[in-house]
Amino acid sequence: MDNNERRKQPLFPIGIVKKLTSLSARQIRYYEEHKLIQPTRTEGNQRLFSFEDVDRLLEIKELIDQGVNIAGIKTVLGTIDGTPPVADIKEVEEKNDLSDKELHDLLQAHIQEHIAKPSMNNPLIQGQLHRFFRR
DNA sequence: CTTCTGACA
DNA sequence: TGTCAGAA
Numbered sequence: 001m002d003n004n005e006r007r008k009q010p011l012f013p014i015g016i017v018k019k020l021t022s023l024s025a026r027q028i029r030y031y032e033e034h035k036l037i038q039p040t041r042t043e044g045n046q047r048l049f050s051f052e053d054v055d056r057l058l059e060i061k062e063l064i065d066q067g068v069n070i071a072g073i074k075t076v077l078g079t080i081d082g083t084p085p086v087a088d089i090k091e092v093e094e095k096n097d098l099s100d101k102e103l104h105d106l107l108q109a110h111i112q113e114h115i116a117k118p119s120m121n122n123p124l125i126q127g128q129l130h131r132f133f134r135r
Numbered sequence: 136c137t138t139c140t141g142a143c144a
Numbered sequence: 145t146g147t148c149a150g151a152a
Contacts, residue, residue: 015137025138026145044152046138 007055010040010048017049021057027064028057034070035079036060 014025021028031037032047037056039047049057056077063073074083 013138024145026147029139030145044138045140046152 007052008050010050012049012054014047014049017054017057020054021061023057023061031057031060034074035081036070036073036077038080 012020014028017023017028018025023031028037029047032039037049037053037060039049039053042048059077060073063076068076
């Protein structure tokens with residue numbers, strides 16, 4: 001059993017994750033709905049999070065604290081089921097109040113043309129995010 | 136007692 | 145996002 005496997009092991013319930021991330025259960029469930037994380041379930045339908053999930057939630061929290069909204073977070077971290085991180089977001093510079101879908105579609109179109117490096121934490125991205133994805 | 140889903144004075 | 149209800 002390698003370390004990567006350990007990181008994916010479903011281990012803790014939402015109560016523990018709340019303490020580990022300082023996020024509310026409401027937020028944690030909300031981020032799951034938006035495919036930012038993918039905790040497994042127990043037989044009783046209870047969520048079980050892995051170290052990997054906690055790490056992602058920590059990254060999400062950082063962005064939330066920086067004032068980045070869901071759309072912005074998806075742009076930086078990408079979703080669990082596909083959407084990779086994006087780098088260039090100049091295209092949305094003027095548009096500041098896009099809905100998640102509009103922004104998603106706009107970014108997807110952009111990705112088609114300028115295939116960017118899926119960097120988990122591109123300094124250039126984070127530096128501009130607060131300007132384009134302010135709540 | 137803890138967590139889950141759905142809903143909104 | 146918080147919080148309440150009703151169920152598991």
